Structure formats: structure tokens, C-alpha cells
Amino acid sequence: MASPLEQFTIKPIAPLEIGGVDVSFTNSSLWMMIAAGVVSTFLIVGSHRRALVPGRLQSALEYLYNIVGAMVRDNVGAAGRPYFPFIFALFVFILFGNLLGLIPGAFTFTSHLAVTFAIAAFIFVGVTIIGIVRHGLHFFSLFFPHGAPIVSAPLLIPIEIISYFSRPISLSVRLFANMTVGHVLLKVIGGGVIALGGFFILPGIIPFAFLVAITGLEVMIAVIQAYVFAILTCVYLNDALHLH
Amino acid sequence: MDDRERDDRSNRLAARLKEAQGRRPAEAPERPQGGIAAGMGVGAKVVVDLVAGVGLGVGIGWALDWWLGTRPWGTVAFSVLGFVAGLLNVIRTANQADRSRTKE
Numbered sequence: 224m225a226s227p228l229e230q231f232t233i234k235p236i237a238p239l240e241i242g243g244v245d246v247s248f249t250n251s252s253l254w255m256m257i258a259a260g261v262v263s264t265f266l267i268v269g270s271h272r273r274a275l276v277p278g279r280l281q282s283a284l285e286y287l288y289n290i291v292g293a294m295v296r297d298n299v300g301a302a303g304r305p306y307f308p309f310i311f312a313l314f315v316f317i318l319f320g321n322l323l324g325l326i327p328g329a330f331t332f333t334s335h336l337a338v339t340f341a342i343a344a345f346i347f348v349g350v351t352i353i354g355i356v357r358h359g360l361h362f363f364s365l366f367f368p369h370g371a372p373i374v375s376a377p378l379l380i381p382i383e384i385i386s387y388f389s390r391p392i393s394l395s396v397r398l399f400a401n402m403t404v405g406h407v408l409l410k411v412i413g414g415g416v417i418a419l420g421g422f423f424i425l426p427g428i429i430p431f432a433f434l435v436a437i438t439g440l441e442v443m444i445a446v447i448q449a450y451v452f453a454i455l456t457c458v459y460l461n462d463a464l465h466l467h
Numbered sequence: 468m469d470d471r472e473r474d475d476r477s478n479r480l481a482a483r484l485k486e487a488q489g490r491r492p493a494e495a496p497e498r499p500q501g502g503i504a505a506g507m508g509v510g511a512k513v514v515v516d517l518v519a520g521v522g523l524g525v526g527i528g529w530a531l532d533w534w535l536g537t538r539p540w541g542t543v544a545f546s547v548l549g550f551v552a553g554l555l556n557v558i559r560t561a562n563q564a565d566r567s568r569t570k571e
Contacts, residue, residue, distance in 0.1 A: 381545075381548050382548055382551050382552045382555060383552070383555075385520060385523055385524050385527065385545075385548055385549050385552035386520065386552040386553075386555050386556055388523055389516070389519040389520045389522075389523045389549075389552060389553065389556065392519040392522065392523055393512075393515045393516050393518075393519035393520075393556070396515055396518075396519060397511060397512065397515040400515065401511060444507075447507065447508045448511075450508070451508050451511070451512060455512075458563075
């Protein structure tokens with residue numbers, strides 16, 4: 224029986240090497256492009272009619288827009304408006320990456336730490352630069368909660384710095400771990416179905432019922448994790464724009 | 468349908484729209500999905516926050532020891548600091564979750 228981790232292997236589709244660095248077009252790149260393509264098609268087709276009374280697709284699109292709009296408004300406030308397009312693109316890309324990965328046979332690029340950490344590191348560096356540009360050296364007051372006695376500085380500042388630098392780690396590990404665990408679980412229980420004799424025979428139908436329920440749970444987790452990723456980006460952005 | 472009737476209807480619609488928009492800010496904080504889903508989101512966040520703090524602290528301590536040759540003191544000190552930082556993250560998350568709950 225295939226290993227439950229086999230689904231995460233990166234397979235090069237078009238091998239390519241530039242300056243000794245492997246930059247092959249892989250199944251991961253392919254599914255990122257599919258996600259971007261599906262999102263773009265959805266947005267372009269959904270918005271091209273611009274009907275006053277929206278149709279089904281346009282309604283879905285407006286709903287998505289409103290969710291992200293409310294998220295930015297509630298967590299960052301009016302100062303967050305310029306960053307709305309980025310948050311929206313981030314949310315939709317991760318959401319579709321997670322959801323498309325649930326299609327049997329598909330590859331889930333968000334189940335790779337390399338992918339999620341690259342996104343999280345980009346956000347971390349970007350947010351830090353925004354904070355420093357906005358507030359200059361005053362930005363570093365983020366590392367010392369005001370009102371604390373100055374004597375406690377040697378202890379508090381390292382703690383705050385570690386807490387700050389743990390952000391991209393927790394942001395990326397959370398998404399990666401949720402996706403990986405979910406897919407391993409699906410594969411393991413799927414293996415159980417086969418081992419117990421198939422879908423509609425008595426012992427096999429029990430894990431199959433679990434599989435159906437867990438697939439539903441995975442859809443929910445896919446949406447929640449994309450939402451959490453985007454909302455935390457908003458929280459970090461808010462810290463950088465308004466300090467504490 | 469004559470003109471007056473149409474005006475009347477569009478006025479009523481405008482009034483209803485206004486009323487709905489007035490209601491909206493009060494509803495906005497409820498946005499994050501309630502119930503089990505929100506709880507699981509917070510749970511996952513708390514666990515990873517704690518582990519990330521400890522992990523990063525140990526990593527920094529280990530790197531400092533390797534660089535300064537002070538083994539094992541850097542690892543000891545920074546794993547504790549990392550744990551506190553992780554705890555700080557957890558407390559902040561919990562406070563945030565509390566605040567959004569009381570707002571509802």
C-alpha cells in the first residue's frame with residue numbers, strides 16, 4: 224500500500240536548472256498556477272457583467288469581497304484600505320490552494336512549509352518595513368510595552384523580540400501543519416477502507432463513513448486556515464501601522 | 468405601474484437600505500464564524516503560538532552557544548525566554564478572543 228506521505232512528493236514536470244539552482248516547474252508550481260487561474264477566471268467572469276442585481280457568481284464574489292473588506296476594516300481600520308488588494312489576493316490564493324488540494328489526485332501546495340514560510344516571511348519583512356517607514360525609530364517601541372518599569376527592560380525586550388520573530392514561524396507552521404495532518408488522516412483512513420474490503424461491504428463501510436465526515440471537516444479547516452492566515456496578517460499590519 | 472407608484476416603491480427601498488446599513492456595524496464583530504469553527508481556529512492558533520515561541524527561543528540560544536562557545540547557558544536562558552514569549556503570545560490571543568466575544 225502506498226505511504227500516506229507519498230502525496231506530498233514534489234515531482235518535476237519540466238526540469239530546469241539555472242546557475243546550479245534547481246528551478247524546475249513542478250507539480251507544486253502547476254497547482255499554484257491552477258489556483259491562480261481558477262481565482263482569476265472566477266473574478267473576471269463573475270465581475271464582467273457588473274449587474275445592479277447580482278447573479279449567482281457575482282453574489283459569491285461580492286460576498287468574498289465583503290468578508291475581506293470587513294476583516295480589514297475591523298482589524299486595521301481605515302489605514303488598512305491601501306493594503307486591501309494584497310490581503311484579498313493572499314486570502315483567495317490560500318483559500319483556493321487549500322480547497323483545490325482536497326480534490327482527489329490534486330496536489331496541496333499549502334501543505335509544504337517551504338511555500339507557507341515563503342509567504343509568511345514575505346509578510347513579516349513587508350510589515351516590518353511598513354512599520355519602520357511609517358514610524359522611523361519609534362517603531363522599536365513595539366518591543367517595550369509602555370508603562371512597564373524601566374528596570375524590567377533587559378528581561379522584557381528579549382521576550383518581546385522572540386515573540387515578534389516567532390510570528391512568521393507560527394503563521395507558516397499553523398497552515399502547513401493543518402494541511403499536512405488533514406491529508407495524512409484522509410490517506411490513512413482511506414487505506415483502512417481498502418484494507419477492510421471496500422466501500423459498501425460491512426467492515427469497510429465504517430471507515431468510509433468516517434472518511435466522508437472528515438472530508439467535510441477538512442473543507443471547514445481549509446476555509447478557517449485561510450481566514451486565520453489573512454486575519455493574522457491584518458493584525459500584524461495593524462501593529463505596524465498603529466504600534467500598540 | 469405608474470410613476471408615482473414606482474417612486475413610492477423606490478423610496479421605501481431606500482429607507483429599508485438605510486435601516487439595514489444602520490444595523491450593520493453592530494453585526495460586524497460577529498463576522499468570524501461562531502461556534503465550533505471559531506473555537507477550533509483559536510485552539511490551533513494557541514498551540515502553534517506556544518510551540519513557535521519555545522522553538523525559536525531554543526534555536527536562538529543554540530545559535531548563540533555555537534557562536535560564542537557558551538554551551539549550555541545560552542540554550543538554557545533562551546529556552547526559558549522563548550517559553551515566556553510563547554506564553555505571552557497565548558495570553559494575547561486569549562485576550563483578543565475574549566474581547567471579540569464580549570463585543571457580540
